[in-house]
Amino acid sequence: MTVPTPLLPARCDVLVVGAGPAGSACAQWLARHGVDVVQVDQHPFPRDKICGDGLIPDAHHALQRLGVHDEVMALAQPVAHVGCIGPRGGRVDVPGRLAVLPRRQLDHILQRAAERAGVRFFAPWRFEAPLLDGEGDGARVAGARLKAPGGAQAHDIRARWVVLATGAAPKALQAAGVCERHTPSGIALRGYVKNEAMAPRIRALEVVWHKRLRKGYGWIFPCRDGVFNIGVGLAHSHDQAADGKGSMQDVNLRELFQAFTEVHPHAAQLMAGGTVVGELKGAPLRCSLEGARWSRPGLLVTGEAAGSTYAFTGEGIGKAMETGLLAAEALLGDRGAAAAEAAIDTLVRQAYEHSLAALKPRFDLYERANRVNNHPWLADLLIWRANKSARILRRMAGVLEETGNPGNLVSLRGIAKLFVPGL
Structure with missing residues (x-):
């Protein structure tokens, strides 16, 4: 039996495209602060998502902030x-x-929590193109054209802001005019x-x-x-x-x-x-906060669409939620601002891009740590020394907790310090 695709409203304050960790974190946070949010995804939920499913400390912090940590841990290993x-x-x-919790379960928990906060969720709908006010590169995004499976149905929904949280596939980024790297x-x-x-x-x-x-x-x-x-x-x-x-x-x-x-x-x-x-x-x-513009007038890009995965570890769940929350916080600055629309747009985009820029150096450190993947003998060296030194083990634990620098462990100076602690 074919299930009819639910009809979308004509407008909302914020349209969030994508219901992975970034999209649902952003949608929930906005709805908790009284914003009218519509969220769409190209798949009905629950749905599978290819991932390692590991939840490291940054994911635990974000899940606590979103009020779902206990629900997640009741099912997780x-x-x-x-x-x-x-x-x-x-x-x-x-x-x-x-x-560890499979993404089919984790993402459904986050999506349901967004709905409980007041988000209106619709699936399956696929992002087809932005609706634009004006022409040229400076045209403001004012909503989106969405399509149902098979392309039989299309729907235009106007929104004050669109948040693109569509993951690593480049098609939506290309359609929105923010893709800098297709691969x-x-x-x-x-x-x-x-x-x-x-x-x-x-x-x-x-x-x-x-x-x-x-x-x-x-x-x-x-x-x-x-x-x-x-x-x-x-x-x-x-x-x-x-x-x-x-x-x-x-x-x-x-x-x-x-x-x-x-x-x-x-x-x-x-x-x-x-x-x-x-x-x-x-x-x-998509890693290291690279490969896409983070914003354009009327639109923010978040989660893995913005490159929120760490290059060295492949971990992206926690940082996806974190960037989604940063997008929501930037958008909340739009409410009640006594300024012209263009000025508010600029302030929101600047706030969001500044917050991602503040994260970028940490992503760059994980790029440096990729030396371990390129030169596996470095892993042997680190493991050998960590088994002999509580100090080295603490430094490795600090990488997990984001209190330590992963790049320094495999820099020339860091390798030397494995043997000469006083350096």
Whole structure:
């Protein structure tokens, strides 16, 4: 039976396109402050989302701020450590506030919380094009044209502001005129495997570096009920060109995944004795707050559409929510301002872009830490020293908590300090 696509209203204060962590965080925060928000997504909920599903400390902070942390943790698998495993098999367990919850469940919790706050949610609707007031590059976005599946229905909705939280795929960014790089920053492949016998043996978030993983890494993250999220990621997967287009490196993700199951014993045992749930799926990543303009008149770009994923770790859930909240806070400055529309637009955009610019140096540090992916022997060195030094282990824990500098661990000075603490 075909379910009719629900009809959208003609207008709202803010239209949020996308119901992932960034979009739902932004929508909920605005609605909690009395803003009339319409949120749309191209998929009915709940829906699957390709991700590692790991929740590190920044995600916990954002979930608490959004009032859903207890609901999330009631379903999540709590984890006490990240197990960092080097090419030679050395391992160090870095403590942290961690958990795992499949995105199908996490995103649904966040989307429902936005609705409880007063957001009007509609799906499935796909962003087709912005509605513009005026002409040329300076034309103000005044809403969006949305299409239902199959293209049979189209609907124009006018809004004071549009927030684009459409993830890593470039199509919506291109349609909105804010795409600077068509190709992704990285790519990942993940699947779910049920293997209850491995549940007592894999209790940490395992991250593995090896020379056969070709400038990438593998992971195994334990979910509940003997299910594991297993995958491989590749940073800097595409060559970048001046026109924003580029070609992918000569890497086959399925071959990379197969190599992971051969070089990491837990991956081999998990696959050999387990049952694959669903299928292996790949997805692009947008990292380091690069690849898209963060705003244009009447429109803000947030979450992974703005590049909110960390390059080194591939973690993006917490920073997606954080950028969504920053977009909402900037938009709240629009309310009741006694100034001309153009001046208010400028103030909102400046506030948002300033807040993202303040985050950018941290993303750049994670780009520097990519040396570990490019030179796996660095992982061996760090693991060896961390097992002998509580100070080094604390520094690694500080990277998780965002109190430490990940780039410094693998800089020339940082490597020297592994041997000469007084430097």
